[in-house]
Amino acid sequence: MRLCLIVPCHNEEEVLPLFTEECAKVFPVLKETYDVDTEFLFVDDGSTDGTLKYLRSYAQSHEGARYISFSRNFGKEAAMYAGICESDADFTGIMDADLQDPPSFLPKMMKAILEEGYDCAAARRSDRKGEPPVRSWFAARFYKIINHATRTHIEEGARDFRIMTRQMTEAVKSMSEYNRFSKGIFSWVGFSTKWIPYENVNRAAGKTKWSFRSLSYYALDGIVGFTVKPLEYAAWIGMAFFLISLIGIIFVIVRKLLFGDPVSGWPSLVCIILFCSGIQLFCTGIIGQYLAKTYIEVKNRPVYIIRETEKNIRK
Ligand code: UDP
Ligand code: MG
Numbered sequence: 001m002r003l004c005l006i007v008p009c010h011n012e013e014e015v016l017p018l019f020t021e022e023c024a025k026v027f028p029v030l031k032e033t034y035d036v037d038t039e040f041l042f043v044d045d046g047s048t049d050g051t052l053k054y055l056r057s058y059a060q061s062h063e064g065a066r067y068i069s070f071s072r073n074f075g076k077e078a079a080m081y082a083g084i085c086e087s088d089a090d091f092t093g094i095m096d097a098d099l100q101d102p103p104s105f106l107p108k109m110m111k112a113i114l115e116e117g118y119d120c121a122a123a124r125r126s127d128r129k130g131e132p133p134v135r136s137w138f139a140a141r142f143y144k145i146i147n148h149a150t151r152t153h154i155e156e157g158a159r160d161f162r163i164m165t166r167q168m169t170e171a172v173k174s175m176s177e178y179n180r181f182s183k184g185i186f187s188w189v190g191f192s193t194k195w196i197p198y199e200n201v202n203r204a205a206g207k208t209k210w211s212f213r214s215l216s217y218y219a220l221d222g223i224v225g226f227t228v229k230p231l232e233y234a235a236w237i238g239m240a241f242f243l244i245s246l247i248g249i250i251f252v253i254v255r256k257l258l259f260g261d262p263v264s265g266w267p268s269l270v271c272i273i274l275f276c277s278g279i280q281l282f283c284t285g286i287i288g289q290y291l292a293k294t295y296i297e298v299k300n301r302p303v304y305i306i307r308e309t310e311k312n313i314r315k
Helices: 016-034 051-061 076-086 105-114 133-149 166-173 182-188 212-226 229-259 266-298
Strands: 002-009 037-044 066-070 091-094 120-125 158-165 193-198 306-309
Touching: 002 016, 002 076, 016 037, 016 051, 016 105, 037 051, 037 076, 051 066, 066 076, 076 091, 076 166, 076 182, 091 105, 091 166, 105 120, 105 158, 105 193, 133 212, 158 166, 158 182, 166 182, 182 212, 212 266, 229 266
Parallel strands: 002 037, 002 091, 037 066, 120 193
Antiparallel strands: 066 306, 091 158, 120 158
């Protein structure tokens, strides 16, 4: 049996030698205990440092090691999808290059699949040590919102670090959407997943590519990608305002008939107009988000473009 480990890499030259060294310690364990041959499938996501050079030489000196190099930076989601499309092994794993995903978990994960009958084994952070508190707070809100609004359950602290069976890999591969939110996709396809909790580890070297801003966009992508609830909420807000205005109209008419008092006070009117047009623009914005995603999706552009692989080395 074979296990293919997908490793998305974007400017990871500092940490890759360390990563491959740590993993190499675990591979013999997998071979001995479960008779599983492990191979790497690196995805170089438009790195501008020495990552590609390292991958070339690694693939040449290690039998079975493969790599895909993109024509530019397409993002981690695209890198993971490329790996999933190219993997043909019995089991497919996904692992970050920065050693935040402990290689020592691989045997535990294989055990869950081979002996405990799970289709997938994945890691979940049990804490958020070493992360700014504001970020943790927003992350917690994000999981609350997305799990409330969607039927797809997203495990809090879920990482992309996982091993899947062939069957589940095929299911994920069949989800070829352009706006990808893998945490949601992995859950959406179903199958049984064993969650293995672990304490957060900081990256071994190099630095994270995620800023607060990019994380916010990622969260928004997740919500827009997996639920249309915001559209529903917009409709409900509209309905509520309509009812309030009806009551207001009746109030004004009755007051006029009883007291002959025409409506006075235009400052309050201005406030109401501003408030309502604000809500309208907000709701139009929500619709716009969905429209934009639909627009991008119908263009049907490829999720990634390959420039080089280990079979076709560019000089
Ligand atoms: N990554 C990628 N493309 C990108 C950004 C990141 O392939 O555009 C890879 C990166 O090389 C690493 C993994 O995705 O292997 C996770 O990235 P990072 O450690 O920066 O994210 P964090 O662990 O902070 O969430
Ligand atoms: Mg990381």
